[in-house]
Amino acid sequence: MLYNQKNSNFAIMNNMPSSSFHEIVMIGAGNLATHLSWAFTCAGHSIKGVYSRSLQSAEMLAKRNGRGCVATNKLQEILQADIYVIAVTDTALSQIISSWPEHCKGGVVLHTSGSVPMSLLKEVGGDYGVLYPLQTFSKQRKISFSDIPCFVEGNSPQTTDIIVNLANTISQTVHFLDSHRRKRLHLAAVFACNFVNHLYDLASELLKDENLDPQWLQPLIRETADKINSLSPRQAQTGPALRADKKIMTQHLGQLDEFPELQSIYKSLSNSIYNTFHGSYDKL
Amino acid sequence: MLYNQKNSNFAIMNNMPSSSFHEIVMIGAGNLATHLSWAFTCAGHSIKGVYSRSLQSAEMLAKRNGRGCVATNKLQEILQADIYVIAVTDTALSQIISSWPEHCKGGVVLHTSGSVPMSLLKEVGGDYGVLYPLQTFSKQRKISFSDIPCFVEGNSPQTTDIIVNLANTISQTVHFLDSHRRKRLHLAAVFACNFVNHLYDLASELLKDENLDPQWLQPLIRETADKINSLSPRQAQTGPALRADKKIMTQHLGQLDEFPELQSIYKSLSNSIYNTFHGSYDKL
Structure with a gap:
């Protein structure tokens, strides 16, 4: 294991086996969700679906993600996946967590916020964690994710491993960081x-x-x-x-x-x- | 004439005849004086002397400017030149102007400040003007002057011409700008x-x-x-x-x-x- 949960300043090297490609559902269709979708797709993951309160936004991003990506504005209708990446405003995040669908409790639920503690995700009932990319995103501007430092945290060493590996597929700089210091x-x-x-x-x-x-x-x-x-x-x-x-x-x-x-x-x-x-x- | 004093947004193209190399005396040996000296020397001008309140600073910069460049901490002892470039803090500027040496009244006296009106230089008794490079300078960091926008003003069209031509030898972007708008x-x-x-x-x-x-x-x-x-x-x-x-x-x-x-x-x-x-x- 190349990272150390206790030493958050320790950079984590890319050590993901090539078979670790995931099925991902994106929750959110804003700036960050758009940029993350591009990065995940380029890294070989499959974005199965996009949820957004606005169906039009969800459809726009799903279209960009390629064939087979399903758009919905109903949280209860999102597809099952390995990983759910919630990239919405902090206000919307609480609402989504409190109505997290029962059929999605098998996957790892991530939020991407710098200021929300990981513990807020406890309510989703399965594994959870954080993937916080430190960057400013505008839809009109394409960005290379590989230079963006990403800060991760998981509810268990195993979950942290999964998130570290996922982050390593899109960024060269991945660090473990607890909620207090991420804030x-x-x-x-x-x-x-x-x-x-x-x-x-x-x-x-x-x-x-x-x-x-x-x-x-x-x-x-x-x-x-x-x-x-x-x-x-x-x-x-x-x-x-x-x-x-x-x-x-x-x-x-x-x-x-x-x-x-x-x-x-x-x-x-x-x-x-x-x-x-x-x-x-x-x-x- | 490629620039227009009345239209300060009009960029001035490089139209200096190759024979217009000047003998320059630098007043000041700080960040800006150091960077300007490098730029003038690279452009083919000759820095005859450097004045600074601290003889040590003057000597350090004179040494960098090459053989024949004379250092002094006595304003009355600076050499005669075509152009005197005052690159000091605004507070020191007033003191220098008020004790400007009689034997230097034949040259053009320039200040490099963004916030001091050109008219302050009237006291030097000859021709005068402003060459304001819009950039932040630190001694430890070398900078290419050619990309730095320079803003110029002279006490007469002829003096403005001289300053424009001088500025064009070190920068690709030279604009006329009056004192009010430079502020x-x-x-x-x-x-x-x-x-x-x-x-x-x-x-x-x-x-x-x-x-x-x-x-x-x-x-x-x-x-x-x-x-x-x-x-x-x-x-x-x-x-x-x-x-x-x-x-x-x-x-x-x-x-x-x-x-x-x-x-x-x-x-x-x-x-x-x-x-x-x-x-x-x-x-x-």
């Missing part, structure tokens, strides 16, 4: 991805408002992301708050007088940078 | 780079605090930056605030109870994402 990872991802992307949006809006081209930011955005491959973010930091340039910071806040929300974001992030490098001071 | 561009860059990098830092700290590996975030960070090459940041947004998932947001705030500064950043950014997609609501 922390998910929170960090919100900072590093959702908030970062929103800052791109705010910067673009600031430019458009003056008829300037948001595309001009691209090389800067790329270098900011690339830089931390060779420097830590702490070493890579630049800008007025790092330099403790209060004159520029005050000028920036003045420029944001028309945009109180941006002003408040500017304050909280600049204060935090300042505190990181210079210790506490009178807030902006 | 806005600089502010947007603080959001898209300095704040973004700080969020990478906060995310890394959240992981280290639980003995998790910050490297796991790399594919997510890369995809978040790459995504907006094909989608707008607005289209690319994901996460709990976009989905109006208040349960997860409240849970995240609870996880940040020990980190009040991160809690405040979480609130201001989540509220802003929520407002962007769902309109105003009771704040977090």
